[in-house]
Amino acid sequence: MSTAGTGTPTPTAPPTTAPPASASPTPSAPVSTPGQNDATLSPPPADTVRVTTAKELQAALSAAVPGRTIQLADGTYTGNFKITTPGTATARITLSGSPNAVLTTSTGGGYGLSLAGAPYWTVRGITVTHAQKGIMVDASDHVALEGVTVHHTTMEGVHFRNSSSYGVLRDSTVHDTGTARDGKGEGVYVGTANTLTDRSDHVQILNNTIGPNIGGENIDLKEGTTGGLVSGNRFDGNGLTNANYDDSWVDVKGNDYVIENNTGVRTMNDGYQTHTQQPGWGCGTVFRHNASDLTGATGTNPAKYAIDVTNYSADCPVTVTADNTVTGGTALADPGVPIG
Numbered sequence: 001m002s003t004a005g006t007g008t009p010t011p012t013a014p015p016t017t018a019p020p021a022s023a024s025p026t027p028s029a030p031v032s033t034p035g036q037n038d039a040t041l042s043p044p045p046a047d048t049v050r051v052t053t054a055k056e057l058q059a060a061l062s063a064a065v066p067g068r069t070i071q072l073a074d075g076t077y078t079g080n081f082k083i084t085t086p087g088t089a090t091a092r093i094t095l096s097g098s099p100n101a102v103l104t105t106s107t108g109g110g111y112g113l114s115l116a117g118a119p120y121w122t123v124r125g126i127t128v129t130h131a132q133k134g135i136m137v138d139a140s141d142h143v144a145l146e147g148v149t150v151h152h153t154t155m156e157g158v159h160f161r162n163s164s165s166y167g168v169l170r171d172s173t174v175h176d177t178g179t180a181r182d183g184k185g186e187g188v189y190v191g192t193a194n195t196l197t198d199r200s201d202h203v204q205i206l207n208n209t210i211g212p213n214i215g216g217e218n219i220d221l222k223e224g225t226t227g228g229l230v231s232g233n234r235f236d237g238n239g240l241t242n243a244n245y246d247d248s249w250v251d252v253k254g255n256d257y258v259i260e261n262n263t264g265v266r267t268m269n270d271g272y273q274t275h276t277q278q279p280g281w282g283c284g285t286v287f288r289h290n291a292s293d294l295t296g297a298t299g300t301n302p303a304k305y306a307i308d309v310t311n312y313s314a315d316c317p318v319t320v321t322a323d324n325t326v327t328g329g330t331a332l333a334d335p336g337v338p339i340g
Contacts, residue, residue: 047065047067047068047069048068048069048070048071049063049068049069049070049071050071050073051070051071051072051073052072052073052075053075053077054077054078054079057070057072057077057079057081058079058081061081061082061083061085061095062085064083064085064093065085065093066086066087066088066091066092066093066120067087067091067092067093068093068094069093069094069095069096070093070094070095070096071096071097072095072096072097072098072101072126073097073101074097074098074100074101075100075101075102076102076104077101077102077103077104078104078105078106079103079105079106080105080109080110080111080112080114080131081103081112081113081114082111082113082114082115082116083095083113083114083115083116083118083121084116084117084118085118086117086118086119086120086140087118087119087120087121088120089120089142091120092120092121092122092144093118093120093121093122094121094122094123094124095121095122095123095124095126096122096123096124096125096126097124097125097126098125098126099125099126099127099149100127101125101126101127102126102127102128102129103126103127103128103129104128104129104130104131105130105131105132108130108131108132108154109131109132110131110132110133111131111132111133111134111135111136112128112129112130112131112133112134112135112150112153113128113134113135113136114135114136114138115135115136115137115138115140115143116136116138116139116140117138117139117140118140118143119140119141119142119143120141120142120143121140121143121144122143122144122146123135123143123144123145123146123148124144124145124146124147124148125146125147125148126148126149127148127149127150127151128148128149128150129149129150129151129152129153130152130153131153131154132153132154132155133153133154133155133156133157133159134150134151134153134156134157134158134174134177135148135150135157135158135159136159136161137158137159137160137161137164137167138161138162138164139162139163139164140164140167141164141165141166141167142165142166142167143160143164143167143168144167144168144170145158145167145168145169145170145172146168146170146171146172147170147171147172148169148172148173149172149173149174150172150173150174150177151173151174151175151176151177152176152177152179153176153177153178153179153185154178154179154180154185155177155178155180155184155185155215156177156178156184156185156186156187156188156189156216157174157175157177157185157186157187157188157214158172158174158187158188158189159188159189159190160189160190160191160200160203161189161190161191161192161198161200162192162198162200163197163198163199163200163201164200164203165199165200165201165202165203166201166202166203167200167203167204168203168204168205168206169188169203169204169205169206169208170204170205170206170207170208171206171207171208172208172209173208173209173210174187174188174208174209174210174211174214174218175187175209175210175211175212175213175214175236176212176213176214176239177213177214177215177216178214178215178216178246179213179215180215181215181241181243182215182241182243182244183215183216183241183242183243183244183245183246184215184216184244184246185214185215185216186214186215186216186217186218186219186220186246187210187211187214187216187217187218187219188205188208188210188218188219188220189216189219189220189222190203190205190219190220190221190222190225190228190254191221191222191223191224191225191254192222192224193222193223193277194223194277194278195223195224196223196224196278196281197224198222198224198225199224199225199226200222200224200225201225201226201227201228202226202227202228202229203225203228203229204228204229204230204231205219205228205229205230205231205233206229206230206231206232206233207231207232207233208233208234209233209234209236210233210234210235210236210249211234211235211236211237211238211239211249211266212236212237212238212239212266213238213239214236214237214239214240215239215241215246216244216246217240217246217248217249217250217251218233218235218236218237218249218250218264219233219235219249219250219251220250220251220253221250221251221252221253221254221257222253222254222277223253223254223277223278223281223282224254224278224281225254225255226254226255226256226257227255227256227257228254228257228258229257229258229260230250230257230258230259230260230262231258231259231260231261231262232261232262233262233263234262234263234264235249235250235262235263235264235265235271236264236265236266237249237264237265237266237267237268238265238266240266240267240268241268242268242269242298242299242300246268247267247268247269247270247273247299247301248267248268248269248270248271248272248273248308249262249264249267249271249272250262250271250272250273251272251273251274251275252272252273252274252275252282252285253274253275253276253277253278253281253282254281254282255280255281255282255283255284255285256283256284256285257284257285257286258285258286258288259272259285259286259287259288259290260286260287260288260289260290261288261289261290262290262291263290263291263292263293264290264291264292264293265293265295266293266296266297267294267297267299267304268297268298268299269297269299269300269301269304269308270294270297270301270304270305270306270307270308270329271290271292271294271305271306271307271308271326271329272287272290272292272306272307272308273307273308273309273310274308274309274310274311274312274318275310275311276310276311276316280316282310282311282316283311283315283316283317283318284316284317284318285318285319286318286319286321287307287318287319287320287321287324288319288320288321288323288324289321289323289324290306290307290324290325291324291325291327292306292307292324292325292326292327292329293326293327293328294306294326294327294328294329295327295328295329296328297328297329303330303331303334304328304329304330305326305329305330305331305332305333305334306324306325306326306329306331306332306333307320307324307332307333307334307337308333308334309333309334309337310334312334312336312337318337319340320332320333320337320338320339320340321339321340322339322340324339
């Protein structure tokens with residue numbers, strides 16, 4: 001078993017916020033611990049603004065203050081909605097609704113929901129659809145997207161960008177992205193291509209269903225980003241086009257990620273890939289306890305691997321543990337990659 005020279009990350013299962021003595025714990029809710037993702041702390045519920053129209057929603061977002069909850073009634077909210085007010089570590093701001101509270105654009109252009117310079121928000125339960133991009137998180141740390149549904153976007157579904165660190169996407173559904181079918185439009189995108197200045201670090205992608213009909217990879221983790229966790233997700237690669245290199249569920253170009261406890265079905269070539277787009281990147285990832293079904297993979301690569309470590313070397317090690325499994329395809333990993 002190899003370990004990264006930069007230090008193999010040692011993730012833990014998402015811990016839980018301690019419940020009151022009379023309550024039962026909620027296993028899926030990550031807890032806040034110093035230096036880790038504290039994006040899932042809930043704000044006090046007393047300050048609640050209820051909205052029923054797009055105009056009311058725009059006004060509520062503009063007037064948001066730390067500690068407030070904006071509660072959406074079921075219905076359709078048409079517009080490009082933008083959040084710019086920051087919450088705080090002790091008083092998060094929450095936008096909440098059921099999956100029947102649907103944010104949509106009038107033309108299919110722009111962002112369905114944008115957070116810009118807006119840390120410590122929780123977006124919970126709602127649906128975002130019919131936009132160029134679904135949910136964009138820009139320069140906003142500690143943002144939690146919980147139980148959301150994002151579908152039918154021209155480009156990516158969810159994007160953590162411009163050094164948005166310690167974000168969480170969990171218990172959510174993303175499908176039918178990249179509807180132009182040009183090999184773009186990832187389900188979840190972390191960072192920015194061809195730059196090392198976007199430090200969207202320590203993003204956690206937990207217990208989601210991603211796919212089918214994702215126009216790029218289900219998840220793309222860009223160079224310049226570090227230390228994220230991809231755990232407990234179900235990937236469906238039906239809809240991959242093999243255009244623009246979208247031929248796997250997850251492509252890791254950042255460093256020191258942990259990819260664990262995921263399942264995947266239907267792909268073009270491989271299940272998971274690592275790449276070095278910039279020197280010194282695409283290194284240190286740990287793959288463990290992932291179940292990959294490559295049956296029927298139709299890509300043009302003659303060899304198809306559950307975990308394709310395209311840049312393995314002593315200077316850029318990747319760890320693949322023996323508890324990963326593969327059905328179909330050529331092998332668990334490329335020849336020369338140690339399994340331990």
